[in-house]
Amino acid sequence: MASGRQVAEENVQAFATWIASKSDDELRSLVHRGQLSRKELAIECGFAKSVLDQNPRVKKALSDLEDELRQRGVLPPKVEEPAGVPAPLTREPGKLRGAIEAERLRRLETENAGLKAEVTELKRALEKYAVLSEALALTGRLPR
Numbered sequence: 001m002a003s004g005r006q007v008a009e010e011n012v013q014a015f016a017t018w019i020a021s022k023s024d025d026e027l028r029s030l031v032h033r034g035q036l037s038r039k040e041l042a043i044e045c046g047f048a049k050s051v052l053d054q055n056p057r058v059k060k061a062l063s064d065l066e067d068e069l070r071q072r073g074v075l076p077p078k079v080e081e082p083a084g085v086p087a088p089l090t091r092e093p094g095k096l097r098g099a100i101e102a103e104r105l106r107r108l109e110t111e112n113a114g115l116k117a118e119v120t121e122l123k124r125a126l127e128k129y130a131v132l133s134e135a136l137a138l139t140g141r142l143p144r
Contacts, residue, residue: 008055008057011045011047011051011055011058012055012057012058012061014045014046014047015045015058015061015062016061018041018044018045019061019065024069024072024074027069027074028074031074031075031076034075034076034078034079035066035075036062036065036066036069036075038052041062
């Protein structure tokens with residue numbers, strides 16, 4: 001098994017390789033809230049998202065990359081928050097819509113399961129009446 005230093009070095013190499021393989025247009029597609037999407041970046045590099053915060057060499061390389069991308073105009077300029085003023089809480093419309101859709105999906109799945117059970121019950125009842133109908137058709141009278 002590899003030591004922590006070896007894994008850290010492998011992660012640095014994976015990140016450097018990833019940077020070299022990306023064009024500006026590909027990096028633009030990874031922009032989220034004015035910076036590169038950490039989640040997508042980690043997935044594409046093949047390591048955990050925590051590596052971006054815990055490995056100082058990767059963290060520094062990412063910071064340098066984002067600064068360089070800002071200078072080239074790939075990333076928007078960094079917005080500095082005024083000191084002492086908390087940032088307003090904002091809701092992302094995508095997350096709200098996703099929560100609504102998830103609730104709707106859960107409700108529809110529950111309704112679908114109930115309707116399937118009802119259909120099964122009605123099919124059983126129909127079989128019973130089909131037998132009665134057949135007996136009536138053969139004999140001409142209703143069985144007891």
